[in-house]
Amino acid sequence: MLDGLDFSCLTNVVSFELVNNSIYGSIPSSIGNLSKLTSLHLYGNELSGEIPPSIGPIPSSLGKLGNLIELVICQNYLSSSIPREISDLRNLKYLILGENRLSGAIPSEIGRLTSLIELELPCNSLSGSIPHSIGNLTSLSYLELSNNTLSGSIPQEICNLRNLMVLCLWENRLSGSIPSELGRLTSLTRLYLASNSLIGPIPLSLQNMSSYLPQELGKLISLKAFNVWDNNLTGFVPASIGSLTNLTFLNLGDNNFFGSLPLEFNKLTHLNGLHLCNNDLEGEFPRDVCLGRSLQSFSVYNNHFTGPIPKSLENCSTLVRLRLEGNQLTGNITEAFGIYPHLRLIDLSQNHLKGKLSWKWEHCRNLTSLKISNNNISSEIPSIFGRIAQLQELSISSNKLRGEIPRELGSLLMLLFLDLSSNAIMGTIPVEIGLLSHLEHLNLASNNLSELIPMELSSCNHMLSLNLSRNKFQGSIPPEIGNAQVLEVLDLSYNILFENIPGELAMLRNLQVFNVSHNSLSGSIPYSLGDWLALTSVDVSSNNLEGNVTGLLKCHSTRSKTRNRHVGARITLILILIFLGFLLLSCTMVILGVVNHQRRRRIIKREKNEWANDSDFMRILTYDGKVFYDRIVEATEGFDSKYYVGEGAYGIVYRAKISEDQTVAVKQVLSSQKDSEIVDLTSFGREIQPLTNICHRNIVKFYGFCSHAQCCFLVYEYMERGSLRTTLSDDERAIAFQWDKRVNLVRGVADALSYMHHECSPPLIHRDLTSNNILLDHDYEAHVSDFGTARLLRPDSSNWTAIAGTIGYIAPELAYSTCPTEKCDVYSFGVITLETIMGKHPRDHISQECSLSTQIEPSVLLKDVLDQRLSLSRLCLQDAQDVVSLAKIAFACLQADPQLRPTMGQVSRELRVKVLLEMPLSEVSLEQLRFLMS
Secondary structure, three states, X not given: OHHHOOOOOOOOOOEEEOOOOXXXXXXXXXXXXXXXXXXXXXXXXXXXXXXXXXOOOOOOOHHHOOOOOEEEOOOOEEOOOOOHHHHHOOOOOEEEOXXXXXXXXXXXXXXXXXXXXXXEOOOOEEEOEOOHHHHHOOOOOEEEOOOOOOEEEOOHHHHHOOOOOEEEOOOOEEEEOOOHHHHHOOOOOEEEOOOOEEEOOOOOOOOOOOOOOOHHHHHOOOXXXXXXXXXXOEEOOOHHHHHOOOOOEEEOOOOEEEEEOOHHHHHOOOOOEEEOOOOEEEEOOOOOOOOOOOOOEEEOOOOEEEEOOOHHHHHOOOOOEEEOXXXXXXXXXXXXXXXXXXXXXXXXXXXXXXXXXXXXXXHOOOXXXXXXXXXXXXXXXXXXXXXXXXXXXXXXXXOOOEOOOOHHHHHOOOOOEEEOOOOOOEEXXXXXXXXXXXXXXXXXXXXXXXXXXXXXXXXXXXXXXXXXXXXXXXXXXOHHHHHOOOOOEXXXXXXXXXXXXXXXXXXXXXXXXXXXXXXXXXXXXXXXXXXXXXXOEEEOOOOEEEOOOOOOOOXXXXXXHHHHOOHHHHHHHHHXXXXXXXXXXXXXXXXXXXXXXXXXXXXXXXXXXXXXXXXXXXXXXXXXXXXXXXXXXXXXXXXXXXXXXXXXXXOEEEEEEEEOOEXXXXXXXXXXXXXXXXXXXXXXHHHHHHHHHOOOOOEOOEEEEEEEOOEEEEEEEOOOOOEHHHHHHOHHHHHHOOHHHHHHHHHHHHHHHHHHHHOOOOOEXXXXXXXXXEEEOOOOOEEEOOOOOOEEXXXXXXXXXXXXXXXXXXXXXXXXXXXXXXXXXXXXXXXXXXXXXXXXXXXXXXXXXXXXXXXXXOOOEHHHHOOOOOOOOOOOHHHHHHHHHHHHHHHHHOOOOHHHOOOHHHHHHHOOOOOOOOOOHHHOEHHHHHHHHO
């Protein structure tokens, strides 16, 4: 604890640093005894309480540190307000208090710190207006106030800071217009005003073309990054923006700009990021938008742009993301695009483009998403599309495509989304589509497809929605579709299907939408369909069906009235047969129960006398706690310390060798009144029993649960390399844990959580995911363990009370909500991802109140935060791409708002995508990673 330290004997100390540890407690006022101190660094700890408020009047306070030059206490849990007396530190040059829990206003007295070079207060809860006195800090070069709740207008006095190079005010509640006086800040290189409520006037006449931006901003000739995304700015884009020739990043998206872009826009030839999306801009794109051959991300979607796609884009080989959807673009798509080796996403949907699908897309080897829906494309689907190996999403719906679906599409093994609906495609569905084992959404509706629905579609066992409506399919509904057990939407309406509805469809327990209307189906609706508990919409109309099922609306039959008179008698007969069958089943169960009881007694007796084989040993978990206890005591020699492995959420873990070729991990859980979570062993056992059914290669196998007297045991698969935390904390083991193994580990954890969240029924959340319960096997494969605090995620989960989790991994929303969701696991996963590539807990770059994606200093390079124990010079291109991908995903998972975090299903899919760098890893900054996410 810091407040327990005695500083009275340290009066000659000049520099005091306690950084990146787990130091907790408050900052003692006695720290003022260090009167010669020039540098005080306490960042990256768990300090709480106030910054000593009584600075100045009371002896031995922080205010007596008159020689202090650097005060860095960021990344802690400091609360309350910034004391006004901080202005007594007149020699201070660096004041960095970001990523805490500070509240209240920024004191106006801060304007007395005229020696300040850097003032950083981001990621707090500061409110009120920015004090006008800040204009007195004429030496300031870096002003960072982002991610607070500051309000009011941007004070014009900021324009007095002639040495200012970086101004970050984004993610606040600032209003008013952008001061025209900002044009005086000629040293400014980065201006971030995004996500506020800034406004700008609509010009009163065509002679006033100053628009949303003052023309004076054209004087910022050193500006490299300008971001005003997500405000309420309006008007024209001024011609003066063409003077910002050093711009590399420009984001005007999500505002109300209108009119055409000025011709001067063509002078911005060094852009690597241009974002104009979600405005009312019109006219043609600037023809030289990619003349500098450096453009990576170009997003202009949801505007009113017309005319052809700029010719300069054809040779822009640096493109990574291109989003032009939602405009009125015209021209021939065949001629408009070139070959883009780095391109990952392109969306041209909702335009008026024509022509044919080009062979050039085959050479975009890293393309993961190709969308050209709602255009006038009139060609066949090229078979070479099957060679775009990384493709995950292909959407070419609502065009004029003809011909057949190429069998080669079955080679797109990473494909998740395929939408070819609303075209003129004919022929059959190739059976090769069944090879797409990861496919989640297949939409072939509104085409001219015919013949049979191939049973091979059932091999797409991750399928969530299947829409084959409005075609000419014949024959019966393949019963094999029932094997696609995660299916949520099944639409086969408006076809020529006949025969009955297969009873095997009852296995679709997750089905929410079922539509087989307007076919020629006959027979009774299977009673088993009443088990579709997730169903929200069903339509079986316009068929020849009869009967009804509990929970489904009665169907209208087109059969004769004479036949319908027999339906009631038939149902009565069925009910009688069901009753007789139930009676017979009950008798059989009683007989089998007696037999099993005798058999169980024989097994227990045999196992008390001798070691049984492995499977018999596991069965003891169900039968007799005393026998199991004796076995474990023998295998661990009375729980000798040499078998100690570690401690989990519920107790101590031991290694137990139960046979020559099998070792298990046994968690000894002691029941006590202090632990209300497990005092009721019967209830606990009933709740944890479903975990034995979990089967995933990246989840530690849970064999069972057994209680005996005041002790109970959880038995798991044993992992010989221990935990991720243990591996990273040991230099020798960490060096052996190379980049490819680390990337594979993160992918495994993502796959495990995706399985828990999306494939378990009901879904499961972990609640306490840390590097301590990510275990490694001999091949460094990840295995998620310790479901001690996991709960079955049910609709009544609001009755959860105690916040479970580990400090440093808990999602920030649990500070005000005691109801964890799967998004809490996503946050914890983000922490673990960074910990894996950094080699230590990333407390330097995250906090409980602030999302990672908006707080990192732009100058920080990715290579500087990676685990320095591994040689970066030996990092191959593929591993470098994967590491960038991990860092990028970590940004998304650590969003403060849980709604903005991806699902683990999305993360798992994204981690299979390669990020291609167009620059060495040593030059990639964390700011550029944020750019990749846009």
